[in-house]
Amino acid sequence: MRLLLDQFEKLVCAVLLLLMTLLGFANVVIRYGTNQSLAATEELLTGGFVLLTVFGAAIAARRGEHLAVELVTDMLPAPLRRAVIVIATLLSVLLLAASVWFCWQLLVNQMGNGMRSYALGLPLWWYSAALPFGFALVLIRYVQAALRGRDG
Amino acid sequence: MADIGAGGLMVGLFFLFLALRVPVAFALGLSALAAMWQLGFGLDLVGDLLSAGIAKFSLLAIPFFILAGNLMGKLGIADRMIRFFRVLVGGLPGGMGLVGTVVCLFWGAVSGSGPASVAAIGPMIVKSMEEDGYSRAFAAGLVSTGAAMSIVIPPSIGLVIYGVLAETSIADLFIAAIIPGLVCGALMLCALPFGRVRNATATKALSPNPYPGLSYGAALWRSFMDSFWGLMTPVVILGGIYSGIFTPTEAAIVASVYALAVGGLAYRTLSIRGLYECLADSAAGSSVVMLVVAYAGLFGWVVTVDDLIGQYSGALLGLSQNQWVILAVIMLVVLIAGMFMDAVTIMFICLPIFLPVMRELQWDPIWFGVLIMVNLAIGLITPPVGINLYVAANITRLPLEKVARGALPFLLTSLIGLAVIAAFPGLTRVMLP
Amino acid sequence: ETLRLSHNTGDTTTWQQGADKFAELLAAETGGEYEVRVFPNAQLSGGDQMKQAEMTGRGAIDLVLTSAINVTPLAPEMAAFSLPYLYSDYDAVDRTTAGKAGDKMEEIMAGHGIHILAWGENGFREVTNSKHPITSPEDMQGLKMRVAGPMYIDVMNDLGANPQQMQWTETFPALQQGVVDGQENPIGAVIIPQRVYEVQKYITPWHYSYDPLFLGISKAKWDGLDDETRAQFQKAADEAMAYQIEISREATAEGLEYLKEQGMEVYEPTPEDLAAFKEATQPSFDKWSEEIGADIVKLFTDEANAQ
Ligand code: NA
Ligand code: NA
Numbered sequence: 001m002r003l004l005l006d007q008f009e010k011l012v013c014a015v016l017l018l019l020m021t022l023l024g025f026a027n028v029v030i031r032y033g034t035n036q037s038l039a040a041t042e043e044l045l046t047g048g049f050v051l052l053t054v055f056g057a058a059i060a061a062r063r064g065e066h067l068a069v070e071l072v073t074d075m076l077p078a079p080l081r082r083a084v085i086v087i088a089t090l091l092s093v094l095l096l097a098a099s100v101w102f103c104w105q106l107l108v109n110q111m112g113n114g115m116r117s118y119a120l121g122l123p124l125w126w127y128s129a130a131l132p133f134g135f136a137l138v139l140i141r142y143v144q145a146a147l148r149g150r151d152g
Numbered sequence: 153m154a155d156i157g158a159g160g161l162m163v164g165l166f167f168l169f170l171a172l173r174v175p176v177a178f179a180l181g182l183s184a185l186a187a188m189w190q191l192g193f194g195l196d197l198v199g200d201l202l203s204a205g206i207a208k209f210s211l212l213a214i215p216f217f218i219l220a221g222n223l224m225g226k227l228g229i230a231d232r233m234i235r236f237f238r239v240l241v242g243g244l245p246g247g248m249g250l251v252g253t254v255v256c257l258f259w260g261a262v263s264g265s266g267p268a269s270v271a272a273i274g275p276m277i278v279k280s281m282e283e284d285g286y287s288r289a290f291a292a293g294l295v296s297t298g299a300a301m302s303i304v305i306p307p308s309i310g311l312v313i314y315g316v317l318a319e320t321s322i323a324d325l326f327i328a329a330i331i332p333g334l335v336c337g338a339l340m341l342c343a344l345p346f347g348r349v350r351n352a353t354a355t356k357a358l359s360p361n362p363y364p365g366l367s368y369g370a371a372l373w374r375s376f377m378d379s380f381w382g383l384m385t386p387v388v389i390l391g392g393i394y395s396g397i398f399t400p401t402e403a404a405i406v407a408s409v410y411a412l413a414v415g416g417l418a419y420r421t422l423s424i425r426g427l428y429e430c431l432a433d434s435a436a437g438s439s440v441v442m443l444v445v446a447y448a449g450l451f452g453w454v455v456t457v458d459d460l461i462g463q464y465s466g467a468l469l470g471l472s473q474n475q476w477v478i479l480a481v482i483m484l485v486v487l488i489a490g491m492f493m494d495a496v497t498i499m500f501i502c503l504p505i506f507l508p509v510m511r512e513l514q515w516d517p518i519w520f521g522v523l524i525m526v527n528l529a530i531g532l533i534t535p536p537v538g539i540n541l542y543v544a545a546n547i548t549r550l551p552l553e554k555v556a557r558g559a560l561p562f563l564l565t566s567l568i569g570l571a572v573i574a575a576f577p578g579l580t581r582v583m584l585p
Numbered sequence: 586e587t588l589r590l591s592h593n594t595g596d597t598t599t600w601q602q603g604a605d606k607f608a609e610l611l612a613a614e615t616g617g618e619y620e621v622r623v624f625p626n627a628q629l630s631g632g633d634q635m636k637q638a639e640m641t642g643r644g645a646i647d648l649v650l651t652s653a654i655n656v657t658p659l660a661p662e663m664a665a666f667s668l669p670y671l672y673s674d675y676d677a678v679d680r681t682t683a684g685k686a687g688d689k690m691e692e693i694m695a696g697h698g699i700h701i702l703a704w705g706e707n708g709f710r711e712v713t714n715s716k717h718p719i720t721s722p723e724d725m726q727g728l729k730m731r732v733a734g735p736m737y738i739d740v741m742n743d744l745g746a747n748p749q750q751m752q753w754t755e756t757f758p759a760l761q762q763g764v765v766d767g768q769e770n771p772i773g774a775v776i777i778p779q780r781v782y783e784v785q786k787y788i789t790p791w792h793y794s795y796d797p798l799f800l801g802i803s804k805a806k807w808d809g810l811d812d813e814t815r816a817q818f819q820k821a822a823d824e825a826m827a828y829q830i831e832i833s834r835e836a837t838a839e840g841l842e843y844l845k846e847q848g849m850e851v852y853e854p855t856p857e858d859l860a861a862f863k864e865a866t867q868p869s870f871d872k873w874s875e876e877i878g879a880d881i882v883k884l885f886t887d888e889a890n891a892q
Contacts, residue, residue, distance in 0.1 A: 196643070
């Protein structure tokens with residue numbers, strides 16, 4: 001259970017990216033080799049890409065990989081630098097929380113208006129359902145990394 | 153204008169947040185949200201804009217080329233390839249710097265996306281350049297710049313969009329862009345003497361021949377056979393694209409599967425654990441880039457709605473009657489836009505303003521398109537938003553500023569390249585009938 | 586007051602010209618009280634052509650100029666317009682948009698928060714390819730066709746072709762290298778402005794499917810206008826869309842000549858050829874009629890086939 005909690009986004013990403021690779025490749029092979037194609041491949045890959053991006057962002061957040069410019073803060077004295085880092089973390093949390101909220105609104109809108117996807121006619125909210133949760137996970141991982149403390 | 157407006161507020165806040173060490177992606181998003189608040193328009197579109205910003209099929213090449221690059225590194229394919237190039241031209245002046253530049257330009261004919269190219273070939277080039285005595289930052293800068301030429305050298309999604317907007321032959325644009333792309337690449341070589349931190353010949357950091365005791369010919373043959381399947385990658389991808397088996401975006405997927413097949417079947421270096429880590433790392437690496445792209449989408453949206461570029465470029469274009477001054481102003485506007493936004497957004501916002509000027513002054517639309525494309529390629533390596541720099545920072549584990557500084561010499565050579573193409577429009581006509 | 590209008594295509598198309606005309610007429614009608622700022626290339630929705638209408642429906646965008654096919658994710662009934670071989674000519678089209686079928690669609694869109702002011706034209710979709718002239722359904726056998734949506738996938742399967750969904754940015758290089766052999770789109774709106782003739786040799790104007798435009802205003806905005814202003818909006822919209830239809834039909838008529846000059850081979854299908862295509866695509870027509878709703882489709886077929 002602990003392993004699952006710990007590895008959740010890595011597992012999601014690995015499975016997702018592998019499936020996307022296989023689907024995209026299968027479409028090429030089938031289109032070239034036979035008189036058929038998996039006509040809706042593009043829609044599935046694009047949908048998967050959105051999920052891959054938010055859950056991948058959670059992996060990166062946890063490893064502190066989201067790139068920042070450290071030029072200015074490196075010139076500050078240590079106590080001031082610490083304060084600035086706290087402010088930066090709060091600002092980042094604010095944006096991520098806003099992203100969760102806006103993606104939640106997107107989901108509610110899409111469930112309300114019944115929009116369907118273009119190629120497969122699936123409810124559009126299926127593709128967006130994981131977005132608010134994905135951003136929430138990014139937020140959690142970002143806070144975890146901040147609490148764990150980087151070199152500061 | 154009494155107040156700075158929403159757009160001005162956004163740009164100011166963005167730099168403030170950057171200075172405060174807020175990650176670039178979040179700084180873009182925060183400043184854009186503040187501007188939307190100020191505009192009183194757009195906040196109820198944010199969810200849609202975020203998802204639309206990511207869900208672009210043409211960006212899908214990014215995670216797959218990152219995956220292909222990671223697999224090639226992890227499965228030993230890249231090492232063997234580099235070994236071959238070492239034997240082949242590593243003994244010439246410039247050594248691995250020369251090799252890296254050549255590989256970048258060659259890869260430009262495979263990939264249509266700058267960041268995807270960094271991801272695919274960056275790790276192996278940076279590693280071998282470092283072994284050859286170059287600084288890691290310099291190598292990262294070289295790869296960022298060389299890979300930026302992927303959007304100039306065909307296939308290029310950017311040139312497709314330009315051709316449509318400018319009502320110009322896309323096929324001609326593709327051909328016209330080849331020589332200018334190579335010119336920019338050749339100019340990059342001028343920066344090589346400044347990149348070595350150690351004297352490779354003195355320290356023997358990297359011998360051109362990694363097979364002691366073998367003659368040049370024998371070593372070449374041996375390294376060729378060792379790296380055969382890896383060397384076939386561009387052949388498979390180019391062959392597949394130009395014989396119409398798959399699209400440039402699908403090529404990224406095929407490259408990943410090919411790397412898996414070579415690692416699994418030929419070299420037997422593939423393990424489940426290794427694959428798992430590779431997949432997760434690739435997703436994380438692609439997300440670092442894609443989150444910037446997604447929030448930059450909000451930023452670009454405000455630039456569009458607030459007509460930021462139209463406001464200022466109109467005034468700038470009125471500055472002079474001299475067409476060279478006007479061209480310089482246009483190039484400057486695109487350069488500045490390139491510091492903040494992605495190539496496609498810039499084209500949609502700027503070209504409707506610049507194309508009428510181009511027609512009025514009777515400039516060659518092909519030449520102008522190539523100039524714009526080289527300029528947009530430069531945008532991939534200019535901070536604060538230089539997507540190629542981000543990918544390079546991600547794969548080299550270097551801070552963004554270090555990579556940006558490493559790219560500085562190449563930024564200069566690229567600007568010289570831009571000036572050369574501007575001064576000699578004939579360069580775009582060499583290969584055209 | 587400045588209203589924001591979003592449309593799908595570039596700033597040199599008849600879409601843009603229609604939108605500009607509306608802006609000009611509305612400003613004149615209302616004595617400058619209402620101005621319209623036109624955003625091309627779906628810029629307001631971050632480039633997503635399918636989402637503009639929904640955003641207009643919830644009042645986030647004021648005005649939208651889009652095509653029926655682009656709103657099918659929101660209102661699947663709008664697919665009725667593009668049923669294969671529903672229309673034999675422009676007169677049949679104009680009867681439906683002016684008649685009960687058009688009213689019904691306006692009612693459906695009102696349910697999604699959009700008041701349709703007037704109908705415009707994207708055009709009949711024609712087939713091009715790089716292999717051989719298409720004169721009969723047999724010629725479609727095995728051709729790799731890039732299509733834009735689920736109904737066209739079924740239609741292509743009926744014809745024995747091999748359909749593939751693909752983004753437009755991918756399509757040009759795909760046609761150039763032969764990843765796909767052909768595509769189908771309106772002449773005036775896509776084949777000429779997007780320079781498809783550079784990479785395709787053969788065109789058959791087979792008129793197999795039609796796509797109308799509509800100029801819609803957010804219902805919230807519309808409900809807030811007084812009767813006089815509404816009449817001014819209506820007048821400006823009617824004239825602007827009539828103008829857009831006129832220039833679109835001119836561009837299409839001159840388009841075939843232009844494509845010949847560019848080296849394309851045109852095959853003008855005979856009435857017998859068209860009957861064969863129509864018969865071959867009947868299964869898709871039936872399947873999608875059922876999907877859309879038989880009563881709605883009847884409104885269309887009655888008016889389309891009325892003389
Ligand atoms: Na390229
Ligand atoms: Na930049």
